[in-house]
Amino acid sequence: MSALLPYPLLTASLLVMWMLLNGLSVGQVVLGGIIALAASLAMAALQPSKPKIRRWDMIPQLVLIVLADILRSNIAVAGVILQGRRRTRTSGFVMIPLELRDRTGLAVLACIITSTPGTAWVEYHAGSGRLRIHVLDLIDRQAWIDLIKQRYERRLMEIFE
Numbered sequence: 001m002s003a004l005l006p007y008p009l010l011t012a013s014l015l016v017m018w019m020l021l022n023g024l025s026v027g028q029v030v031l032g033g034i035i036a037l038a039a040s041l042a043m044a045a046l047q048p049s050k051p052k053i054r055r056w057d058m059i060p061q062l063v064l065i066v067l068a069d070i071l072r073s074n075i076a077v078a079g080v081i082l083q084g085r086r087r088t089r090t091s092g093f094v095m096i097p098l099e100l101r102d103r104t105g106l107a108v109l110a111c112i113i114t115s116t117p118g119t120a121w122v123e124y125h126a127g128s129g130r131l132r133i134h135v136l137d138l139i140d141r142q143a144w145i146d147l148i149k150q151r152y153e154r155r156l157m158e159i160f161e
Contacts (some may be wrong), residue, residue: 002081010035010143051104054158067111069151077117080137090136093122096131096145100153105160112152 005011016034053059080089100106109131110121117134125131135144 002097003126005037007040009146010043011040013041025123048069049103050100051102051160053159054161058155058159062159063150065155066115070116073117077136080118089137090139091134091136093135094138094141096133096148097129098124098129098149098153100157100161101129102156102160105156106135109148109152109156113148 012091014036015029015032018035019028019055022028022032074146098106106124110124113119113121114132122132122134131148133144133148138144
């Protein structure tokens with residue numbers, strides 16, 4: 001069964017997303033199922049290492065924190081845009097030393113940082129564990145370091161390491 005459907009959760013989530021985007025009809029279910037199955041088989045051909053989740057109970061808490069931060073960041077970026085040039089903004093780069101080494105945890109952290117308006121994942125040095133991000137409105141570098149380490153990295157380490 002695992003040869004036919006190597007990633008059942010991926011297949012199911014892709015099918016659900018397809019249905020949300022295209023509506024519910026027999027043709028869309030069949031087409032979405034074919035695409036989801038093909039994507040699952042393609043993923044199996046890549047042979048990625050399967051993530052080991054240690055604390056499933058921490059995931060909903062992290063999701064709520066990320067959603068709240070994305071909402072808060074959207075409001076802040078909208079304020080920056082609407083204020084225009086009335087106040088000078090300083091954007092910049094912040095180097096963050098990470099203890100997180102799990103590849104899946106790092107990928108999730110990259111998604112979190114990139115999906116939050118006003119920040120972007122720039123580079124990660126695997127040897128030193130240092131992450132560089134770009135911040136649109138940089139006021140306090142240490143506050144950003146503390147935010148990433150306390151709000152995200154600590155929880156991701158609990159989940160994946």
